[in-house]
Amino acid sequence: xxxxxxxxxxGAGIFGLSLAVALRDKGxxxxxxxxxxxxxxxxxxxxxxxxxxxxxxxSYGTKLHYQRLALESRQEWIAINKSxxxxxxxPSGMLRVQPSDELGALEKETLANMERDGIRETQFVKSLAExxxxxxxxxxxxxxxxxxxxxxxxxGTYEAVLDSLGGFMRCSHAxxxxxxxxxxxxxxxxxxxxxxxxxxxxxxxVGDKKKAVxxxxxxxxxxxxxxxxxxxxxxxxxGGSLATFKIDKDNKALWDKYSPENFPVITWxxxxxxxxxxxxxxxxxxxxxxxxxxxxxxxxxxxxxESSCGLFFSLILRQQFTxxxxxxxxxxxxxxxxxxxxxxxxxxCTIPEAAVDSIWxxxxxxxxxxxxxxxxxxKLCWYTDSLDNSFVIDYVPTYTGNSLFVxxxxxxxxxxxxxxxxxxxxxxxxxxxxxxxxxxxFWRWRPDxxxxxxxxxxxxxxxxxxxx
Ligand SMILES: Cc1cc2nc3c(=O)[nH]c(=O)nc-3n(C[C@H](O)[C@H](O)[C@H](O)COP(=O)(O)OP(=O)(O)OC[C@H]3O[C@@H](n4cnc5c(N)ncnc54)[C@H](O)[C@@H]3O)c2cc1C
Numbered sequence: 001x002x003x004x005x006x007x008x009x010x011g012a013g014i015f016g017l018s019l020a021v022a023l024r025d026k027g028x029x030x031x032x033x034x035x036x037x038x039x040x041x042x043x044x045x046x047x048x049x050x051x052x053x054x055x056x057x058x059s060y061g062t063k064l065h066y067q068r069l070a071l072e073s074r075q076e077w078i079a080i081n082k083s084x085x086x087x088x089x090x091p092s093g094m095l096r097v098q099p100s101d102e103l104g105a106l107e108k109e110t111l112a113n114m115e116r117d118g119i120r121e122t123q124f125v126k127s128l129a130e131x132x133x134x135x136x137x138x139x140x141x142x143x144x145x146x147x148x149x150x151x152x153x154x155x156g157t158y159e160a161v162l163d164s165l166g167g168f169m170r171c172s173h174a175x176x177x178x179x180x181x182x183x184x185x186x187x188x189x190x191x192x193x194x195x196x197x198x199x200x201x202x203x204x205x206v207g208d209k210k211k212a213v214x215x216x217x218x219x220x221x222x223x224x225x226x227x228x229x230x231x232x233x234x235x236x237x238x239g240g241s242l243a244t245f246k247i248d249k250d251n252k253a254l255w256d257k258y259s260p261e262n263f264p265v266i267t268w269x270x271x272x273x274x275x276x277x278x279x280x281x282x283x284x285x286x287x288x289x290x291x292x293x294x295x296x297x298x299x300x301x302x303x304x305x306e307s308s309c310g311l312f313f314s315l316i317l318r319q320q321f322t323x324x325x326x327x328x329x330x331x332x333x334x335x336x337x338x339x340x341x342x343x344x345x346x347x348x349c350t351i352p353e354a355a356v357d358s359i360w361x362x363x364x365x366x367x368x369x370x371x372x373x374x375x376x377x378x379k380l381c382w383y384t385d386s387l388d389n390s391f392v393i394d395y396v397p398t399y400t401g402n403s404l405f406v407x408x409x410x411x412x413x414x415x416x417x418x419x420x421x422x423x424x425x426x427x428x429x430x431x432x433x434x435x436x437x438x439x440x441x442f443w444r445w446r447p448d449x450x451x452x453x454x455x456x457x458x459x460x461x462x463x464x465x466x467x468x
Contacts, residue, residue: 004029009213010198012038012189014171015391015407017178018422019229019429024185026426031188032225033215035197038179043172053286053295054415055265057094058119058165059110065442067113069417069424074165076419080177088174092287093143093264094166097366098159101127101149104269106162123264124162140164143264147365158268168265168286171415178418194219201404203229209400227429229405235392236340239321239348239380239465240299240412241355245367246376247292254369258294260287266366270298283362283407293376296362298355299383299412321352321380323466324459335458340466342382348349351378352465378440383412393425393443395432405429408444 008017009151012034020030056077058070077089091172103111103125114120124135126144136142145159159362183189190196195217202214202222214224247254256262267284281300288294300321323343327334342348356378363370386392386409396404407425414421424437457463 005227006031006225007227007229008033008223010034010215010227012036012179013175013193014418015410015421015425016229017175017182018418018420019407019425020182020187020422021178021185022422022426023429024182024187026430030182030186031190031225033190033196033198033217033223035193035218037192037196038175038288039191043175043179053168053289054171055094055165055168055284055286055321056089056166056268056416057096057265057267058114059096059163060113061106061109062113064113064117065439066413067117069420071117071119071165073417073420077169080419082126084177086173086177086340087170088177089166089167089169090260090287091167092260093140094163095143095266096161096163096265097147097266097268098161099269101152101156102158103161108160111161119165122164124164126157126160126162130161135162138164142262142455145264145266149366162264164209166265167260169418171416174415174418190217190223195221204401206400210398211400212403219299228404229407235384235386235409237323237342237382238340238385238463239323239343239382240297241351241359242295242297242377242379242381243351243356243359243375244296245294245370245373247288247294249292255288255292257369258288263287268366270362282359283358285362285366294367294370296359296367297381298351298358298362300355300358321465322457322459322461323382324464325466336460336464338459340459340464343466344378348380348382350377351380384409386413387446389413390442391421392445393428393439394445395429397445397447402432 007023007030009020009030009032012032016032016034020032023426024030037347056070056074058067058074060066060070074089081087081089096107096446098107109187111120111123111125114123121134124131124140124144126132126146132141132144135144140162144160144162147160149156149158151250159177197217197218198215200216201212202216203210204213212228214221214222215228247258249255265284265286269281269282281298283296283298285294285296322340323342327337327339390409390410391407392409393407394405395402424439427435427437428440428443459466
């Protein structure tokens, strides 16, 4: 390829940074735009009073391709930890707590796939004596925690699987690391709420088609580029709820108990279940940060509500929220002229009551010391959901000359792939259908795919908490 092909990347988050580094390595001239002044804040979570950590798992049920990508990424994280001397990835383990005292169906699929890939010995099932023995021998036994099932008649505890490959990433530090890495390789950055905020894609008519020729930022400047990378098409924003507790360092018992050395990431498919036995959401907690923050997240599932009244309300309360607002003229993916977008940080400080209820239910069982303790902070955090929770990484066919490429749709699980996502995406960008990445078929532009995964619900669904 031409050494001088220029690329404008919109967004210096996980996807943008990962791809910027990979494209620069392939010789492209890359400029990244972001409306946040990350050059000033250094991605510091304190800048928006947030905890920027994301969990790492290799467990993906039947989705072997994501399991494999996660393992590839994990190797890179470990290598980066070593070379940088910073613990960007913390291998604290992850305890997947089941909804009952038995292994769930998804868990069985995950374990079968791990067996297939030769990594079953990295998983420890609480109820299996041989797994417990292995956990003990490898020093993991202390994290194979027991949690009582409330109101259980026989003093039962939840079944759980400890994943010794799991853990969490310190996302803010990781983004800063990748931003500095990109800059050191010659990637240009334009940050700030005027200079870096991309208002529109600059287009030129080519016959009856349009070609992307650059981006226009809010300060009115047009930045020309041979190729534009957009991060926001064909998707929907939905709000997940976060709450934190703060542990005082003087409280040594709690400080030690919830440290990454002693406490794993815990995820729990929370009860109650719906009529078909499907779970209605999940709650997770990360070990405390060096500042003593314990972060808990709730993510509801997205199913069409049923008409029977009692069930209807209990399901709605536990669902993933949308925020529909009027969409700009001509946006192809709008529903009734609206699309769901993130709320402003100011409006995202309060989490819905239903999420609070689910989090308290979790706290009572899994973090009993915090029962009734006021939250340190709460926040709605906005997912970018695709039709099927798989990423969308491809050229946009309505633009001619391969001039607009999208790399987005993190769907709540993209952060763990930061070190490797860009390499696969750059292969697709450079080679299209001839790409060798095993992820090519999963990340395609999928115009004919039906709206699923809750994206079919639209603005009239009660999950919409947007006020227009
Ligand atoms: C609550 C929550 C929990 C999550 N937990 C996990 C987890 O445990 N594990 C995991 O692996 N993943 C997790 N994720 C997913 C992960 O955070 C995302 O997949 C990932 O951040 C997506 O990367 P991105 O680059 O698309 O978006 P972001 O990282 O959000 O970056 C987008 C960037 O684009 C900028 N931008 C947007 N529009 C413009 C514009 N017009 N002009 C200029 N700049 C613009 C924004 O300022 C931002 O910096 C979670 C996500 C959420 C919301």
